[in-house]
Structures are given as structure tokens and as C-alpha cells.
Amino acid sequence: MRLHPRKQRHAVAQSSLAAYDGSAGVLVDTNVWVDCMHSTSPWHRWALDQLQACSQRCPLHVNLIIYAELLMPGTDVRAVDAMLDVYDTQRSAIPWSAASLAAAAFGVYRRGGGLKNKPLPDFFIGAHAAVANFSVLTRDPKPYRNCFARLALVAP
Numbered sequence: 001m002r003l004h005p006r007k008q009r010h011a012v013a014q015s016s017l018a019a020y021d022g023s024a025g026v027l028v029d030t031n032v033w034v035d036c037m038h039s040t041s042p043w044h045r046w047a048l049d050q051l052q053a054c055s056q057r058c059p060l061h062v063n064l065i066i067y068a069e070l071l072m073p074g075t076d077v078r079a080v081d082a083m084l085d086v087y088d089t090q091r092s093a094i095p096w097s098a099a100s101l102a103a104a105a106f107g108v109y110r111r112g113g114g115l116k117n118k119p120l121p122d123f124f125i126g127a128h129a130a131v132a133n134f135s136v137l138t139r140d141p142k143p144y145r146n147c148f149a150r151l152a153l154v155a156p
Helices: 005-016 028-037 042-056 065-069 076-087 098-111 121-132 141-146
Strands: 026-028 060-064 135-137
Touching: 005 121, 026 042, 026 121, 028 042, 028 076, 042 060, 042 135, 060 065, 065 121, 098 121, 098 141, 121 135, 121 141
Parallel strands: 026 060, 026 135
Antiparallel strands: none
């Protein structure tokens, strides 16, 4: 029996999360790194404290999307790399299996009234965390909670 493509995506998404507990490491969202870089951010101290605490418990990770968001025009690549290296942050590839979960999350977003026509970076970041068994360190948990209810978050 063949599943309808939408049901097939949902089935893949559910099986991807069957053993999920967020214990393999922490995927650090862009906003935490930005707060870490800018001492004038009201979240600066929180970001530094969370990066330190999480890095002492398990490996920290960034993916290509997070890294690209950090490298906005004018950003010094060496400074970003040095900051990531302070916490021994691993550069982790997004597994292909995250694509179906990101698509399913985008479907949830659209059915909930979301207006964007293409999946947002948070969908890929959340899906990456889910299939790699990572928690997510973020200052903005709402997008993850809305589409990835089981995702383990470290957030204010």
C-alpha cells in the first residue's frame, strides 16, 4: 500500500523522532552566537553562560545554515571561526533525512496560517537537531515549539 505523499512525509517525520531524546549534543542557534558577539545585547551574559554550561556537558554544533547566517556581509570569518573554536564547536552536516522533517514542519507552519512560500531556516535547524538527536540552544524557542513539539530546547 502506497501512502499519499503528505502522509508519507508525516510517517517519515514520526519515525525520525521515535528514539529522539536530544542527548547527542547541542545545536546552537544563530541568535545565541550573535548575542555572544555583541556585548551590548541584553542577552549577552545569558548567551555566554549557556554556551559555557552546555559545552561542559556535551559537544556543541553548528550547521551550514547557522554558519551562513553568522557570516552576514562585513563579518570577519576568522573572528566567527575563533568564537566557535573557543567552545570546540563542531561543524555538522545536515543529514539528508532532515529534509522530509523540515518539509513536514513547513506544512504545519502553512496550515497554521504561515505566509512564507519556502521553508525557513528554523525548519532545517529544527529538523537537523531532531534527526541528529541534538538539543537546541536558542533565545527564541517559539518557532521550534510550534513545529517540533518534542525537540529538547535550552531557552529562557
